[in-house]
Amino acid sequence: MINIKSDFPIFRGQKDLVYLDSTATTLKSQSVINAVSDYYSNYSANVFRGVYKISEKATEEYEKAREKVANFIGAKVEEIIFLRNTTEALNLIYYSWAQNYIKKGDVVLTSIMEHHSNFVPWQQLCKQKGAEFKIFDIDENGKLILHKSLLTNVKLLALTHVSNVLGTINPVKEIIKQVRLANPNCVVVVDGAQAVPHMKINVVDLDCDFYCFSGHKMLGPTGIGVLWGKKILLDGMTPFNYGGEMISRVTVEKTDFKQIPYKFEAGTPHIAGAIALGTAIDYLSKIGMDKVRKHEIEITDYALKELSKVDKLKIYGPTLAVERGGVIAFTIEGIHPHDIAQILDSENICIRSGNQCAMPLHQKLGIAASARASFYIYTTKNDIDKLVLGLKKVIWTFTEK
Amino acid sequence: MDIYREIILDNYNHPHNFGRILKPTVSSGQNNPSCGDDISMDIIVKNNLITDIKFHGLGCAISIASASLLTENVLGKNIDQINMMNKDDILKLLGITLTPTRLKCALLPLEVLHKTISLIQ
Numbered sequence: 001m002i003n004i005k006s007d008f009p010i011f012r013g014q015k016d017l018v019y020l021d022s023t024a025t026t027l028k029s030q031s032v033i034n035a036v037s038d039y040y041s042n043y044s045a046n047v048f049r050g051v052y053k054i055s056e057k058a059t060e061e062y063e064k065a066r067e068k069v070a071n072f073i074g075a076k077v078e079e080i081i082f083l084r085n086t087t088e089a090l091n092l093i094y095y096s097w098a099q100n101y102i103k104k105g106d107v108v109l110t111s112i113m114e115h116h117s118n119f120v121p122w123q124q125l126c127k128q129k130g131a132e133f134k135i136f137d138i139d140e141n142g143k144l145i146l147h148k149s150l151l152t153n154v155k156l157l158a159l160t161h162v163s164n165v166l167g168t169i170n171p172v173k174e175i176i177k178q179v180r181l182a183n184p185n186c187v188v189v190v191d192g193a194q195a196v197p198h199m200k201i202n203v204v205d206l207d208c209d210f211y212c213f214s215g216h217k218m219l220g221p222t223g224i225g226v227l228w229g230k231k232i233l234l235d236g237m238t239p240f241n242y243g244g245e246m247i248s249r250v251t252v253e254k255t256d257f258k259q260i261p262y263k264f265e266a267g268t269p270h271i272a273g274a275i276a277l278g279t280a281i282d283y284l285s286k287i288g289m290d291k292v293r294k295h296e297i298e299i300t301d302y303a304l305k306e307l308s309k310v311d312k313l314k315i316y317g318p319t320l321a322v323e324r325g326g327v328i329a330f331t332i333e334g335i336h337p338h339d340i341a342q343i344l345d346s347e348n349i350c351i352r353s354g355n356q357c358a359m360p361l362h363q364k365l366g367i368a369a370s371a372r373a374s375f376y377i378y379t380t381k382n383d384i385d386k387l388v389l390g391l392k393k394v395i396w397t398f399t400e401k
Numbered sequence: 402m403d404i405y406r407e408i409i410l411d412n413y414n415h416p417h418n419f420g421r422i423l424k425p426t427v428s429s430g431q432n433n434p435s436c437g438d439d440i441s442m443d444i445i446v447k448n449n450l451i452t453d454i455k456f457h458g459l460g461c462a463i464s465i466a467s468a469s470l471l472t473e474n475v476l477g478k479n480i481d482q483i484n485m486m487n488k489d490d491i492l493k494l495l496g497i498t499l500t501p502t503r504l505k506c507a508l509l510p511l512e513v514l515h516k517t518i519s520l521i522q
Contacts, residue, residue, distance in 0.1 A: 336461035338436050354436050368437030
């Protein structure tokens with residue numbers, strides 16, 4: 001078991017904090033905070049613009065971060081585009097690729113377990129273009145039902161790697177193989193927001209076309225995210241934003257755009273964010289992603305066992321920890337998730353409650369909302385024990401005396 | 402944790418005026434997208450007075466207790482009085498203070514009530 005709470009300064013100020021909402025955003029290590037502070041304190045110049053020393057240093061660190069991201073997911077450096085987050089990355093694909101390539105009658109395939117940000121763009125796209133919107137359903141264990149009939153004429157497949165509610169780890173590589181067999185020209189978008197922070201990812205091995213994730217869910221700052229795309233696709237796409245740093249030549253008559261990745265990075269980027277994301281990757285790499293995953297399986301396995309002992313508590317998603325990420329959504333009969341979260345908060349336990357940005361999934365599960373506890377490298381079995389104790393207090397509060 | 406006072410839990414476990422009215426003067430409902438709470442009301446109005454009111458739907462302890470206490474409070478009141486009601490009146494009924502997120506739960510029933518009476522011809 002990893003125990004690294006001392007690397008996270010939030011626990012110095014709040015020793016009793018039980019943070020179980022890492023699926024929403026993770027806590028920040030001291031090294032990540034230092035990297036942000038170092039940029040603003042010592043070389044807070046713009047990138048690509050100055051010939052002076054601190055601007056050169058900022059550019060160098062920013063590009064070094066891009067290399068770290070590329071190595072982390074097995075990609076080429078030029079294919080890494082820094083954006084705000086997964087949502088912006090998915091929207092870039094929607095605007096710059098899908099708007100130009102999806103036509104009436106095409107099939108767009110996604111799943112019922114998607115986060116709204118990997119569902120709404122494609123639903124809207126299909127409405128606008130007259131394309132067909134098809135959806136993989138799930139079985140009672142929260143796993144995708146991979147009906148072969150859905151694979152006919154698919155032009156775009158948009159799928160989450162790991163569900164932010166059920167925790168299900170989708171067999172993305174196998175699904176991509178199947179969909180390409182049926183449709184050699186299909187483009188595959190993978191939402192990796194809940195995967196990259198938790199397990200070793202190799203985008204080439206997966207054989208997807210686009211892969212998106214957020215820095216803040218992997219110890220990095222908010223406001224920095226990544227779009228990875230195959231060069232051949234990115235080269236053929238129109239820019240998402242026009243502005244500075246994305247052009248090679250502008251005249252009154254016309255504009256030539258830069259090569260990727262700069263074509264998609266108009267304006268001053270989140271320099272400190274990108275650099276500190278690089279530091280977060282250093283931190284995770286030092287632990288080793290295999291260990292990160294192993295720790296999460298141990299914690300999740302323990303939590304599944306302990307939570308299943310709680311009266312009237314229902315857990316959603318796969319039954320085995322190895323089949324899921326470090327996230328457990330649950331409900332307690334007769335008690336609204338908001339009330340569960342509120343009472344846990346009085347014990348300094350942070351969990352999420354609501355529809356988790358996945359309303360179609362909640363409709364499918366037949367519930368209006370769920371409570372969700374999620375884990376990361378700093379989560380301990382002691383945190384899970386406190387959660388279970390807290391849940392007993394929740395149930396006691398609502399028991400009529 | 403004093404927001405889960407006895408009055409809140411009692412009104413959640415045994416809400417007043419929970420149900421439907423067969424032939425209401427007016428009905429409407431609304432949901433809170435962040436938590437999925439969904440409250441609807443049926444009202445009978447005579448001579449500008451609320452003579453009967455019932456609510457139904459799904460919600461957390463705060464929104465259900467708020468709906469229970471609110472419907473009890475407005476029974477017999479006239480429409481103009483009800484239109485004047487605001488956040489402070491609800492907090493007084495509940496007898497608690499709330500964070501901004503939970504305030505939305507507490508205020509949902511009043512929003513539904515205001516919306517419903519606005520539909521009266």
